[in-house]
Amino acid sequence: MPSDSALRIVWIYPDLLSTYGDQGNVLILEQRARKRGIPVETVYVRSADPVPDSGDIYLIGGGEDRPQILAAERLRRDGGLHRAIDRGASMLAVCAGYQIMGTVFGGEEGQPVEGIGLLDIQSSRGPARAVGELAAEVDTGLGGHVLTGFENHMGVTRLGPGVRPLSRTIVGIGNGDGTEGCHAGKIVGTYLHGPALARNPWLADVFLGWATGPLTPIDDAWYDRLRDERLKAVLPR
Amino acid sequence: MTQLPLRAQLASALGRTAATLSRVTGRGDGSVIGGRVGLILEPDLLRKLAADRKLVLVSATNGKTTTTRLITSELQELGEVATNAFGANMPAGHVSALASNKQAPFGVLEVDEKYLPEVLETTQAGVVCLMNLSRDQMDRAGEIWLLAQKWRRALAGKDIHVVANCDDPLVTWGAMTASTVTWVSCGQPWKEDSWCCPECGGPLDRKGDDWACRECHFRRPEPTWFLDDDAVIDPRRQRWVLDLRLPGRANRANAAIALAVAEVFGLPVERALPRLREVTSVAGRYTMVERDGRSLRLLLAKNPAGWLEAFEVSDPSLPIVLSVNAQGPDGRDTSWLWDVDFRILSGRPVYVTGERRLDLALRLDVAGVPFQLCETFDAAVAQQRPGRVDVIANYTAFQQIRAEFGRAV
Ligand SMILES: [Zn+2]
Numbered sequence: 167m168p169s170d171s172a173l174r175i176v177w178i179y180p181d182l183l184s185t186y187g188d189q190g191n192v193l194i195l196e197q198r199a200r201k202r203g204i205p206v207e208t209v210y211v212r213s214a215d216p217v218p219d220s221g222d223i224y225l226i227g228g229g230e231d232r233p234q235i236l237a238a239e240r241l242r243r244d245g246g247l248h249r250a251i252d253r254g255a256s257m258l259a260v261c262a263g264y265q266i267m268g269t270v271f272g273g274e275e276g277q278p279v280e281g282i283g284l285l286d287i288q289s290s291r292g293p294a295r296a297v298g299e300l301a302a303e304v305d306t307g308l309g310g311h312v313l314t315g316f317e318n319h320m321g322v323t324r325l326g327p328g329v330r331p332l333s334r335t336i337v338g339i340g341n342g343d344g345t346e347g348c349h350a351g352k353i354v355g356t357y358l359h360g361p362a363l364a365r366n367p368w369l370a371d372v373f374l375g376w377a378t379g380p381l382t383p384i385d386d387a388w389y390d391r392l393r394d395e396r397l398k399a400v401l402p403r
Numbered sequence: 404m405t406q407l408p409l410r411a412q413l414a415s416a417l418g419r420t421a422a423t424l425s426r427v428t429g430r431g432d433g434s435v436i437g438g439r440v441g442l443i444l445e446p447d448l449l450r451k452l453a454a455d456r457k458l459v460l461v462s463a464t465n466g467k468t469t470t471t472r473l474i475t476s477e478l479q480e481l482g483e484v485a486t487n488a489f490g491a492n493m494p495a496g497h498v499s500a501l502a503s504n505k506q507a508p509f510g511v512l513e514v515d516e517k518y519l520p521e522v523l524e525t526t527q528a529g530v531v532c533l534m535n536l537s538r539d540q541m542d543r544a545g546e547i548w549l550l551a552q553k554w555r556r557a558l559a560g561k562d563i564h565v566v567a568n569c570d571d572p573l574v575t576w577g578a579m580t581a582s583t584v585t586w587v588s589c590g591q592p593w594k595e596d597s598w599c600c601p602e603c604g605g606p607l608d609r610k611g612d613d614w615a616c617r618e619c620h621f622r623r624p625e626p627t628w629f630l631d632d633d634a635v636i637d638p639r640r641q642r643w644v645l646d647l648r649l650p651g652r653a654n655r656a657n658a659a660i661a662l663a664v665a666e667v668f669g670l671p672v673e674r675a676l677p678r679l680r681e682v683t684s685v686a687g688r689y690t691m692v693e694r695d696g697r698s699l700r701l702l703l704a705k706n707p708a709g710w711l712e713a714f715e716v717s718d719p720s721l722p723i724v725l726s727v728n729a730q731g732p733d734g735r736d737t738s739w740l741w742d743v744d745f746r747i748l749s750g751r752p753v754y755v756t757g758e759r760r761l762d763l764a765l766r767l768d769v770a771g772v773p774f775q776l777c778e779t780f781d782a783a784v785a786q787q788r789p790g791r792v793d794v795i796a797n798y799t800a801f802q803q804i805r806a807e808f809g810r811a812v
Binding site: 197230233361 | 547548598604617736737761764766770
């Protein structure tokens with residue numbers, strides 16, 4: 167059983183949705199918490215197992231079409247994630263995981279598939295694959311940083327009135343309408359691999375701050391060097 | 404061999420000229436550019452060049468080039484073999500390979516996983532060798548469940564003998580529609596892409612190499628060949644110590660499946676195995692190169708499963724240089740670095756270089772592995788004391804290092 171003082175990170179369905187370095191987001195949250203002396207307990211929840219509702223931060227990653235549909239079905243049937251969010255837990259949902267947070271997304275033949283309804287978004291299959299570096303200006307409500315990462319998806323996502331865009335794209339496709347990702351309450355969705363938190367340590371700290379309160383600064387030298395290099399490589403001069 | 408029609412002859416001759424030009428101008432091995440010129444002139448060229456030969460197609464995420472080389476070496480026991488030895492594994496490369504050796508009665512072709520259905524259809528190859536499927540550079544390689552699904556459709560209803568690794572559930576699923584399958588137990592160290600059943604999505608239960616779906620009938624077929632540590636057990640339960648000159652578990656797995664392919668051609672283990680032992684280096688991989696008293700062993704690793712195998716080959720008592728790029732052939736997304744468990748390198752001197760060394764630096768920092776960042780490969784080598792050093796690089800980083808040694812390796 168988790169002790170009461172530890173930060174509880176729950177990684178949902180690594181056996182279905184962890185196609186591209188999604189584990190990195192987990193490792194980065196762990197590192198940045200431990201560096202601040204915050205003890206961490208991480209649970210990897212396989213798709214055959216129930217999702218615990220006692221976590222602080224939930225993560226879900228990217229994957230192929232069929233595993234995405236399976237993950238959506240299981241999460242809906244399970245209910246644990248919904249209970250956790252109702253309790254006030256936070257969630258980072260990436261790529262395929264981002265799409266299934268909505269009310270509907272596109273299946274392998276483009277057919278509409280029912281999402282789990284935690285975000286007011288609707289996704290469908292776009293005309294072409296969006297592949298490449300992305301840079302975007304983040305919503306001032308989340309600190310107004312520059313978002314950096316790598317996108318690789320065929321989705322087009324329409325944001326409803328219940329969510330705000332995470333960012334406005336400078337380079338890249340994102341949701342397909344000049345925005346990338348979205349947020350509502352303590353749920354953040356994004357198309358970005360990178361992984362997203364390796365490229366955006368400020369976002370990792372948003373989640374840690376929600377869970378534990380104000381954070382002490384830590385040495386971000388390697389994060390900053392990588393961010394600077396990537397942003398220099400992609401931002402228009 | 405039948406005579407090629409005039410237009411096809413012309414196309415393949417022009418292709419050869421372009422290949423020669425590419426080689427003399429130093430732009431590459433020449434194997435792809437020659438094939439491209441040939442294909443433009445004669446789309447049917449591959450079909451014609453493939454006709455009347457006994458062909459093996461070799462495909463997998465990892466080990467294609469080496470296994471192609473091993474099978475080629477074996478079949479040379481039976482006669483001349485045409486092969487794409489330089490890893491040019493798309494149809495243009497196949498045209499080059501077959502055109503450069505028109506008399507050869509055998510062909511062994513390394514085939515990119517995505518192109519397998521197309522190349523199978525065009526060449527009507529009789530034997531297909533399938534080893535493993537795992538996450539690769541996804542911005543270009545595509546999705547592996549989808550890939551396995553395409554293999555199933557391509558193999559169904561044809562007279563093809565497949566030799567496949569039954570320890571990999573996705574390969575098994577992709578191969579099982581073929582009319583004849585020889586199942587080989589080659590192991591599967593990287594399991595992160597096969598925790599779920601490709602048939603129904605249920606959880607796969609695993610015990611050792613064995614696996615079975617908890618929710619449907621899909622389970623590991625009974626193998627007739629086994630890799631057993633340093634040896635191969637054949638269908639008659641005879642145990643053959645491999646004693647290869649290529650290092651590592653992955654190459655023993657490649658050899659096991661190559662021996663099963665040889666038997667499909669009527670070549671017994673006692674004749675095939677000595678041929679496998681003659682192979683020492685494949686396209687520069689596993690070779691030792693010397694520089695100023697340092698002996699560098701070059702290991703190629705292109706994806707998480709490949710890095711796992713490279714760590715296994717690597718000598719934990721030695722310093723190690725890691726070089727990572729993210730050009731087109733590498734995949735431009737470096738996220739895969741987070742799927743590799745680098746903690747195994749703790750305690751070794753680690754040197755980090757390559758065009759995406761900062762991605763790797765952060766990855767190692769988060770893993771808690773101390774390292775030294777080096778601007779160039781030369782700078783990393785200059786840090787080394789005389790003696791042996793291991794080098795692991797991904798695709799274009801590896802080619803850059805090879806080029807520095809003048810492709811002598
Ligand atoms: Zn099943």
